[in-house]
Amino acid sequence: MQQSFPVPPNALWSALPAGVTAIRGRTPSYDPQRGTVMCRTGMSLLSWGQIVHVTVSHAPGGSALTIVTTLKLGVFDWGEGKRLAHRFAAAVAHAAGTAALV
Numbered sequence: 001m002q003q004s005f006p007v008p009p010n011a012l013w014s015a016l017p018a019g020v021t022a023i024r025g026r027t028p029s030y031d032p033q034r035g036t037v038m039c040r041t042g043m044s045l046l047s048w049g050q051i052v053h054v055t056v057s058h059a060p061g062g063s064a065l066t067i068v069t070t071l072k073l074g075v076f077d078w079g080e081g082k083r084l085a086h087r088f089a090a091a092v093a094h095a096a097g098t099a100a101l102v
Contacts, residue, residue, distance in 0.1 A: 001066070001067045001068075001082070001085040001086070001089070002064055002065065002066045002067075003064065003065050003089050003093075003100040004059045004060075004061065004062060004063070004064050004065075004100065005059075005062050005063055005064070005065065005093065005096065005098050005099075005100055006061055006062040006098060007062050007063060007096050007097075007098050008062065008063060009035065009056050009057065009058055009063040011063070011096045011098075012056045012063050012065055012092060012096055013032070013035065013056050014095075014096070015091075015092045015093075015095035015096040016030070016037050016054065016056070016092060017095075018091045018092055018094065018095035019054065019087075019088035019089070019091045019092040019095075020037065020039050020088075021091065022087050022088060022090070022091030023039075023041055023052065023084050023087055023088050023091075024041060024042060025039030025040065025041060025052060026039060026040045026041065026042065027039060027040060034055070035055055035056040035057060036053065036054060036055045036056075037053075037054045038051065038052065038053050038054075039051075039052050040052070040072065041084065044080065047071065047072075047074060047077060047078070047080050048071070048072045048073040048074055049071075049072045049073075050069045050070065050071060050072065050077070050080060050081055050084055051069070051070045051071075051072060052067065052068075052069050052084060052085075052088065053067070053068045053069075053070075054066065054067050054068075054088065065089055065092060067084075067085040067088055067089060069081030069082075069084055069085055
């Protein structure tokens with residue numbers, strides 16, 4: 001999932017911990033040189049958890065947030081990855097004081 005925001009990339013970067021907290025991410029690994037963060041989620045009723053990779057990049061009119069989720073174990077995520085990505089992006093937008101561009 002990718003969303004654009006009308007704020008500079010450093011504003012989104014500063015708000016990434018809010019996204020990690022919103023999805024209850026564990027052991028976040030921040031790489032400021034690449035503009036990425038990776039974390040893992042715990043098990044749920046339908047999943048062994050997800051690995052979440054997030055990238056902040058420049059985009060026309062601001063910045064972009066790209067979120068990719070991968071199952072730790074299993075074949076089908078039952079929509080969990082999409083829900084995590086939306087929850088992460090919403091928390092980052094709120095912490096950055098903005099909303100995603102449509």
